[in-house]
Each structure stands twice: as structure tokens, then as C-alpha cells.
Amino acid sequence: MTKIPYKIYLSEDEMPGNWYNLKAVMKELPTPFIHPGTLKPCTADDLRPVFCCDLVDQELNTTDKYIEIPEGIRDFYKMFRPSPLVRAYCLEKLLDTPAEIYYKFEGNNTSGSHKLNSAAAQVYYAKQQGLTSLTTETGAGQWGTALSMACAYYDMALTVYMVKISSQQKPYRKAVMETYGAQVVPSPSNTTEAGKKILADNAETGGSLGCAISEALEVAAKSDNCRYVLGSVLDHVLLHQSVIGQETKTACEKYDINPDIIIGCAGGGSNLGGLIAPFMGDNIDGKNNIKFIAVEPASCPSMTRGKYALDFGDTGQTTPLIRMYTLGSGFMPAPNHAGGLRYHGMSPIVSKLYHDGYMEARSVEQTKVFDAATTFARCEGILPAPESAHALRVAMDEALKCKETGEKKTILFGLTGTGYFDLGAYMSYNEGSIVDYIPTDEDLEKGFASLPDVDVDL
Amino acid sequence: MTKIPYKIYLSEDEMPGNWYNLKAVMKELPTPFIHPGTLKPCTADDLRPVFCCDLVDQELNTTDKYIEIPEGIRDFYKMFRPSPLVRAYCLEKLLDTPAEIYYKFEGNNTSGSHKLNSAAAQVYYAKQQGLTSLTTETGAGQWGTALSMACAYYDMALTVYMVKISSQQKPYRKAVMETYGAQVVPSPSNTTEAGKKILADNAETGGSLGCAISEALEVAAKSDNCRYVLGSVLDHVLLHQSVIGQETKTACEKYDINPDIIIGCAGGGSNLGGLIAPFMGDNIDGKNNIKFIAVEPASCPSMTRGKYALDFGDTGQTTPLIRMYTLGSGFMPAPNHAGGLRYHGMSPIVSKLYHDGYMEARSVEQTKVFDAATTFARCEGILPAPESAHALRVAMDEALKCKETGEKKTILFGLTGTGYFDLGAYMSYNEGSIVDYIPTDEDLEKGFASLPDVDVDL
Numbered sequence: 001m002t003k004i005p006y007k008i009y010l011s012e013d014e015m016p017g018n019w020y021n022l023k024a025v026m027k028e029l030p031t032p033f034i035h036p037g038t039l040k041p042c043t044a045d046d047l048r049p050v051f052c053c054d055l056v057d058q059e060l061n062t063t064d065k066y067i068e069i070p071e072g073i074r075d076f077y078k079m080f081r082p083s084p085l086v087r088a089y090c091l092e093k094l095l096d097t098p099a100e101i102y103y104k105f106e107g108n109n110t111s112g113s114h115k116l117n118s119a120a121a122q123v124y125y126a127k128q129q130g131l132t133s134l135t136t137e138t139g140a141g142q143w144g145t146a147l148s149m150a151c152a153y154y155d156m157a158l159t160v161y162m163v164k165i166s167s168q169q170k171p172y173r174k175a176v177m178e179t180y181g182a183q184v185v186p187s188p189s190n191t192t193e194a195g196k197k198i199l200a201d202n203a204e205t206g207g208s209l210g211c212a213i214s215e216a217l218e219v220a221a222k223s224d225n226c227r228y229v230l231g232s233v234l235d236h237v238l239l240h241q242s243v244i245g246q247e248t249k250t251a252c253e254k255y256d257i258n259p260d261i262i263i264g265c266a267g268g269g270s271n272l273g274g275l276i277a278p279f280m281g282d283n284i285d286g287k288n289n290i291k292f293i294a295v296e297p298a299s300c301p302s303m304t305r306g307k308y309a310l311d312f313g314d315t316g317q318t319t320p321l322i323r324m325y326t327l328g329s330g331f332m333p334a335p336n337h338a339g340g341l342r343y344h345g346m347s348p349i350v351s352k353l354y355h356d357g358y359m360e361a362r363s364v365e366q367t368k369v370f371d372a373a374t375t376f377a378r379c380e381g382i383l384p385a386p387e388s389a390h391a392l393r394v395a396m397d398e399a400l401k402c403k404e405t406g407e408k409k410t411i412l413f414g415l416t417g418t419g420y421f422d423l424g425a426y427m428s429y430n431e432g433s434i435v436d437y438i439p440t441d442e443d444l445e446k447g448f449a450s451l452p453d454v455d456v457d458l
Numbered sequence: 459m460t461k462i463p464y465k466i467y468l469s470e471d472e473m474p475g476n477w478y479n480l481k482a483v484m485k486e487l488p489t490p491f492i493h494p495g496t497l498k499p500c501t502a503d504d505l506r507p508v509f510c511c512d513l514v515d516q517e518l519n520t521t522d523k524y525i526e527i528p529e530g531i532r533d534f535y536k537m538f539r540p541s542p543l544v545r546a547y548c549l550e551k552l553l554d555t556p557a558e559i560y561y562k563f564e565g566n567n568t569s570g571s572h573k574l575n576s577a578a579a580q581v582y583y584a585k586q587q588g589l590t591s592l593t594t595e596t597g598a599g600q601w602g603t604a605l606s607m608a609c610a611y612y613d614m615a616l617t618v619y620m621v622k623i624s625s626q627q628k629p630y631r632k633a634v635m636e637t638y639g640a641q642v643v644p645s646p647s648n649t650t651e652a653g654k655k656i657l658a659d660n661a662e663t664g665g666s667l668g669c670a671i672s673e674a675l676e677v678a679a680k681s682d683n684c685r686y687v688l689g690s691v692l693d694h695v696l697l698h699q700s701v702i703g704q705e706t707k708t709a710c711e712k713y714d715i716n717p718d719i720i721i722g723c724a725g726g727g728s729n730l731g732g733l734i735a736p737f738m739g740d741n742i743d744g745k746n747n748i749k750f751i752a753v754e755p756a757s758c759p760s761m762t763r764g765k766y767a768l769d770f771g772d773t774g775q776t777t778p779l780i781r782m783y784t785l786g787s788g789f790m791p792a793p794n795h796a797g798g799l800r801y802h803g804m805s806p807i808v809s810k811l812y813h814d815g816y817m818e819a820r821s822v823e824q825t826k827v828f829d830a831a832t833t834f835a836r837c838e839g840i841l842p843a844p845e846s847a848h849a850l851r852v853a854m855d856e857a858l859k860c861k862e863t864g865e866k867k868t869i870l871f872g873l874t875g876t877g878y879f880d881l882g883a884y885m886s887y888n889e890g891s892i893v894d895y896i897p898t899d900e901d902l903e904k905g906f907a908s909l910p911d912v913d914v915d916l
Binding site for chain 1: 463464465467469536537538554566567568570610611629630633634636637638639744747832836837838840841876879881882884885887888
């Protein structure tokens with residue numbers, strides 16, 4: 001066996017031609033979206049006014065294990081993929097562990113994260129359908145940036161409703177999106193009825209993700225040639241993100257790497273679901289026995305302390321009902337620095353797999369996350385996004401366990417992005433001023449009180 | 459011939475084992491450093507108190523064409539190299555040009571630029587010599603960040619004197635360096651005599667690169683175990699940067715790519731000198747006939763409007779005299795957004811090659827540079843550093859010429875880094891508020907007046 005290179009890059013020929021549809025291999029399927037009025041499953045017709053047609057088909061597809069990645073998307077993927085699978089030789093040495101540690105690094109593109117994988121696909125299909133514009137919301141800014149890049153590439157107009165306080169705190173994120181040609185509207189704004197209403201109630205509000213979603217949805221609903229797009233949670237987003245797992249699996253097979261543990265951070269679940277997809281499929285089929293670990297912040301513990309229940313996807317309670325692990329759409333997460341993990345719910349696919357015992361979940365505190373991030377930056381070079389460092393933290397913990405037991409496990413984690421736009425958080429850490437937020441049981445009860453008092457048995 | 463992939467990554471086995479020393483193949487050598495007191499060439503003994511020994515040897519080496527890259531540096535290079543040589547298919551299509559365009563992209567590391575190539579080498583040799591700490595200065599922050607990363611990797615203490623106004627304008631650059639463990643001191647400071655003197659004269663000053671250099675040099679000179687390191691201009695820095703050219707040449711040979719034109723931006727000249735090194739060597743030997751173009755800002759036109767003369771490397775006139783293209787150490791460049799190109803002089807090797815007719819030089823205005831940068835970001839994905847976009851601008855101009863003439867030339871340029879920490883500049887461009895600075899002849903005369911009135915004939 002030749003030494004495994006520090007970075008494994010697949011060739012263009014080896015890049016996956018298909019996404020991996022986990023729902024086609026799951027023994028039991030997640031509950032479909034439920035219409036909150038009728039309490040019946042949403043049909044394709046219910047979804048098409050909001051999402052473009054191909055994405056609706058993908059959202060509802062439970063039969064095709066492989067879905068071909070169109071050439072027009074594969075061409076775009078070639079600009080920033082394949083992403084490297086990196087052997088963390090330096091981290092292993094530093095930890096003095098017998099474990100082998102690998103990470104799949106998705107940060108080598110201007111948006112700085114894996115979000116571009118689904119942005120590319122969603123804009124491509126919108127273009128195919130003849131749509132002329134898209135709307136979305138962004139909080140921390142990773143998704144808005146990724147979508148701006150994809151819209152520039154496919155020549156599609158884009159309006160991003162950016163949480164106002166975030167657009168003020170992160171003017172550079174706004175500048176990147178504008179450089180890519182997107183119109184960025186701080187939300188709440190006077191451009192929508194939803195925004196006007198909120199401003200009338202409180203002119204000084206800094207906005208919220210829930211409000212930005214409402215504004216983006218309203219604009220999309222007004223025009224036949226416009227649709228709304230979303231960067232996580234939904235099944236079709238997980239499908240697109242499976243390109244991460246497909247590449248990882250090809251690289252592992254090429255170099256005979258057999259992960260014992262695969263770890264991903266989980267906010268809405270798209271990166272985790274994408275990374276594990278083909279490996280999980282093999283687990284379900286009994287072909288391997290990998291331990292999967294979802295890592296969430298202790299401040300927003302939807303899997304480790306939430307309920308598996310029907311809930312709305314947004315704070316404004318306007319979406320279909322989704323059965324997922326949730327803290328309740330009324331739960332207000334503390335201002336943890338990993339903005340991308342500050343979501344009350346979890347992907348229905350990831351939730352179902354966790355509920356059925358196919359994976360574990362852990363929550364970690366952010367001080368320990370930044371300890372890991374700083375250690376990693378110094379020895380492996382890459383400055384991780386706070387979100388990504390959640391997975392790193394648990395990978396390091398598992399490697400340290402191996403040091404104790406002497407086990408030579410193979411640990412693989414998803415390094416979803418870089419922290420170049422999160423340096424305010426690193427500054428706080430360097431100054432010793434970040435703190436850990438752990439919701440009390442009382443805090444959680446308040447969130448659970450917002451859960452709708454309905455259920456269905458399909 | 460198979461289609462050339464969008465991105466060419468060499469394998470680890472194909473990575474260069476040697477740097478390329480241009481001085482060993484040049485028909486005439488640059489004038490050596492001249493001691494301003496004696497007007498005699500500086501000896502190794504003159505340089506060793508300031509620079510570490512191996513670097514002094516490399517600085518003075520005029521005989522060895524190839525210098526082996528030590529394994530301890532190659533291991534670090536594997537963390538962020540090989541860098542991709544990218545075929546700009548999308549840009550070619552957008553420009554509708556028959557030309558083939560390639561770029562060597564050095565931005566895929568946390569420091570965001572090629573600077574890490576020399577930082578790695580300089581810290582490695584300092585460590586080998588048993589030194590315990592280093593000092594340097596940084597303005598825009600790319601060099602300071604690269605050096606911080608290298609010092610973290612090799613476990614070496616580092617103090618960075620950062621121009622005070624820059625440390626205030628770019629707190630995130632400071633945060634990155636501190637995350638990597640460097641001590642960042644806004645300059646002028648009370649930690650040195652030079653700094654105290656400047657503060658006594660003007661307590662409110664925002665500092666300057668010249669002042670920061672003086673502070674860093676003073677601290678290094680005080681301790682036997684500390685040395686000063688520099689990120690450009692010097693021959694040994696160009697030598698380390700030749701890893702860019704070595705990789706590029708290997709990739710070109712592997713895919714039968716034969717550049718007609720190679721273009722690089724030039725501030726101190728290290729990236730350009732490194733990119734062209736082995737190609738220039740072949741030109742000198744008559745083995746090929748590539749056109750080389752150095753691109754500088756119209757606001758700081760050291761090659762296109764400067765003099766080839768003996769001059770100091772710093773504003774404080776404390777360095778040895780260097781024969782180079784210069785605007786005079788007293789020239790004050792306008793506040794162009796490409797901070798890395800705001801230097802009055804130019805690498806003596808690059809200057810000599812230009813003086814002897816081996817390359818061309820062009821100056822470009824920054825509005826046109828940002829036009830090119832934005833176009834490139836939208837079609838090729840990567841948001842370039844303003845410095846790098848100077849080379850891009852001329853590459854696009856050459857490709858457009860090919861469109862007019864119908865010539866199918868192969869154009870290769872160096873994309874030295876990303877603009878993630880330069881978004882203030884992009885914001886100004888998006889708002890239409892950036893302007894072009896072109897020094898008048900009178901402005902230039904003021905700079906030339908600072909040239910020392912000496913010459914030597916060796």
C-alpha cells in the first residue's frame with residue numbers, strides 16, 4: 001500500500017455522475033410534508049408555486065437511488081470540485097493518537113462552504129424552467145453568497161433578504177453578494193407587505209431569519225417567473241449535497257480507506273446528510289457498520305434535547321408541517337457564533353435516521369469548539385468555520401479516546417467551510433470573552449409550547 | 459489529445475523537489491547589495507546579523523541553478539500545494555476569444571496568497587539555525603498572515619509590527635495572525651526606540667511601512683536568537699517563489715501546454731519572479747521564446763516610469779543600496795487599493811531582466827482592474843485580490859487582442875491570491891467611488907530627488 005497523500009483529489013473523470021438519494025434505500029421513510037390546513041400530505045401541485053418543478057420532483061422522489069447530475073451542473077461543479085479529502089497527518093501527530101483522521105474540505109470556493117453544491121443545482125433547474133429571478137433569505141451569509149455565485153454563473157437575477165442586523169455586522173458578506181450581482185435587501189424592508197407590517201410595529205428592529213423568509217416568500221409568490229430557494233433542511237438540498245459523500249466514497253475506495261466513524265456538524269442537516277448518504281446506504285443494506293455522529297451546539301440541541309414531532313419550518317409558521325427533531329419554531333437560540341447551526345429543527349431525513357437508531361448525536365459547547373478550531377488552524381493550516389469546528393471537536397475527542405484505548409480507528413469528518421468571515425468570533429475567543437450558552441429545561445419548555453397541537457398517522 | 463481538465467492538480471509525486479535559481483542562468487547578474495558607507499558589495503558577514511545563515515547563502519548564490527527544497531519544507535508545502543493550474547474556459551467563452559487562458563491560482567490557503575511559499579522556507583531555516591523568534595512588518599496583512607501560519611506550524615515565536623492605521627482598518631487580519639499565535643503590535647509603538655521617537659514627534663500618526671520595518675529590524679538586532687524576515691524583493695524570496703513556476707512548468711509539460719505569454723503582477727516582484735523563473739531560464743537559453751509581462755499599478759509605476767538606479771529598500775534609508783527600478787524611496791504612492799503593489803522599488807532580479815530586454819512591463823489603472831476582477835469573479839467563481847487582478851486585466855486585454863487578430867495564443871497568468879480581506883475595495887468599486895491615481899511628472903521628480911547621489915561600477 002502506497003502512502004496516502006496529504007490531499008486526495010479525484011480527477012475530473014472520477015467525479016460522481018449521480019447524486020445519492022437516501023430515501024430510496026431507507027427502510028422507513030420520513031413523514032411527508034403535511035398541509036397545516038388539511039393535515040394531508042402536500043402534493044407536487046401544492047409545492048410548485050413555491051419551488052421550481054424539477055426540485056419538487058426531487059423532493060418527492062422516494063424510488064430512484066441515483067439521480068443523474070446534469071452536465072450543466074457538472075460543468076459548474078468542475079470550477080470548485082472535486083474537493084480534497086485530506087489526511088490530517090499533523091493533527092494526528094499533535095494528538096499523539098493511533099487513529100487515522102481524514103476530513104473532506106468544502107471551503108475552497110469564494111462562498112467558503114459546501115452551500116454552493118445545492119445553489120448550483122437549484123439555479124440550474126430554475127434556469128431550465130425559464131424562470132428569470134429567485135429570492136432567498138440569508139442570516140450569516142454563507143447561503144446568500146453561494147447563491148449569488150451560482151446566479152452570476154447561470155445569469156439569473158437574485159434578491160437576497162439579509163437579516164438587517166447581520167447586514168450591518170457583516171458588510172463584507174453583503175459586498176461579496178453585490179459583487180456577484182445580487183440585490184441585497186436588509187430585512188425587514190419596505191419592499192414587502194410582511195416587511196412593512198413588522199416595521200410598523202417596530203421601526204428599529206434588527207430583523208430575524210423568520211422575517212426574512214416571509215419577505216422572500218412573498219416576493220416569489222407574486223411573480224410567475226420567480227421562485228424561492230432554500231439552502232438546507234429540505235430533501236432535495238440533501239440530495240445535492242450527496243455529491244460530498246459520493247466523492248468521499250470514491251476517494252476512500254481508491255485508497256482503501258475504511259472509516260469506522262463519520263462525523264458532521266448539523267444545523268439544518270444538509271451537509272451531514274450529504275456527507276453520509278452513500279455510506280449510510282451501505283449501512284442500511286448491511287454492507288458496512290460505520291458509526292455516524294451528528295454534532296450540534298449545546299445552545300441549540302434539537303437532536304439531543306428536542307422532540308420528534310410535527311412542526312413548522314419557520315418562526316412565522318407559514319410552511320408545511322415537517323416531522324423532525326425540533327425545539328419548537330418559537331425557540332430562540334442564544335447568540336452562539338455558529339450562525340449556521342442556530343436552527344430550531346433538523347432535516348426530516350436526518351431526523352428519521354436518528355430516530356430509527358442509524359446514527360448518534362452529540363452536543364458541544366462553543367468554548368471547546370474554538371479550542372479545537374484554533375488547534376486545527378495552527379497545525380493543519382486551515383481556519384475552520386465555527387460550524388465546521390463542531391464536527392472537528394468530536395473528531396478530536398474520538399481520536400483522543402483512541403489514544404486512551406490504543407484503538408487504531410479511522411475517523412472521517414466534514415470540514416464544511418472556512419472561517420474567513422467569522423473573525424469577529426475568533427477575536428472574541430482570543431480575548432477570552434466567549435461564553436457557553438446552555439438552555440435550561442425551562443427554556444426548552446417555552447420552545448416546545450410553540451409546537452402545533454396536531455398529529456397525523458399516515 | 460485529451461481535453462485539458464478545468465483544474466490541473468499535480469500529484470504529490472510530481473511536486474517539484476527543487477527551487478529554480480534564476481541568477482545561475484542569467485547572462486549578466488544584478489548588481490549585488492552595496493554597503494552605503496563603503497560603497498562595496500555587502501558580504502555574507504554583513505548580512506548574517508539581520509538574516510539567518512541559510513537565507514544569506516541563498517541570497518548570494520549565483521551558481522546553483524537548482525536548490526533542493528528540504529523535506530521539512532516540502533512536508534509543509536503539501537498542506538497547501540500543489541496549487542491548481544486552471545484553464546479559464548468560462549472566461550474564454552465570455553470574451554469570445556480564440557486564445558487559451560490559464561491561471562496558476564495561489565489563493566487556496568488561509569493566508570490567501572502565494573506569500574506562504576517563502577514564509578514556510580524562511581521559518582524552516584530559522585528553526586534549523588536554532589533561532590527562537592522572528593520579527594517582521596506587515597501593511598495590508600498578507601505577509602504577516604502567511605508568516606503567522608508558518609510560525610505556528612514550525613513552533614516559532616513571532617512579532618508582527620503592523621502599520622497602525624492598517625491594524626485599525628483590518629481588525630480581522632490582526633485576528634487571524636493572533637489566532638495563529640503571533641504577537642501583533644500596531645506600529646509605531648512604545649516597544650522600540652524607533653517607535654518612541656516617531657510617537658514623540660507625532661503621537662497621532664497612523665504609522666507607515668517604513669516605520670514598521672525600522673521597529674522590526676531594531677527588535678531583531680537586539681537579540682542573538684531573533685532575526686528579521688521579509689516577504690518580497692530579495693533574491694531568496696524569489697527563489698522560494700519559484701516553486702510556483704516549477705509546478706506550472708511541470709503541469710504545462712504534462713498536458714502539452716505551450717504558453718506564448720506569461721503575465722504576473724509586480725509589487726516587490728517575488729510572485730512574478732517565481733512564476734516565470736524556469737520559463738525565463740529557457741528563454742535565456744534560447745529554448746523558448748515566451749513574452750513575459752510585468753503588470754504594475756499606474757499609481758506606482760516603478761518599471762514603466764521609474765529609473766534603474768541604486769536606491770534604498772526602505773523609506774528610512776537604512777538598508778543596503780539595491781540597483782533596481784525605483785521611484786525613489788521618498789516616493790509616496792497614492793492610496794491605491796492594491797496595497798501589495800504600493801512599493802517604490804522592484805526586485806533586483808526582475809529589474810535586471812527588464813533592463814536587459816527579457817521582459818515587458820505595463821501599468822494599468824485600478825478602475826479597469828476592478829472591472830476585470832468583477833467579470834472574472836462572476837464567470838470563474840474566484841474573487842481575486844486587487845493585486846492579482848492587475849495580471850488578470852492584462853491577460854484579458856491580450857485575449858481581446860487575439861479576438862481582433864484571430865490569433866490562437868496561449869496566455870498564462872498568475873492569480874496570486876483572493877480578495878476576501880479586500881472587500882472594502884470592492885465595496886468602493888460597487889458604489890462607483892474608486893478613482894484612478896496617476897502621478898504627474900512633478901510627483902515623480904519629487905520621488906527621484908530622494909535617490910542617493912552615488913553610483914558604483916563593479
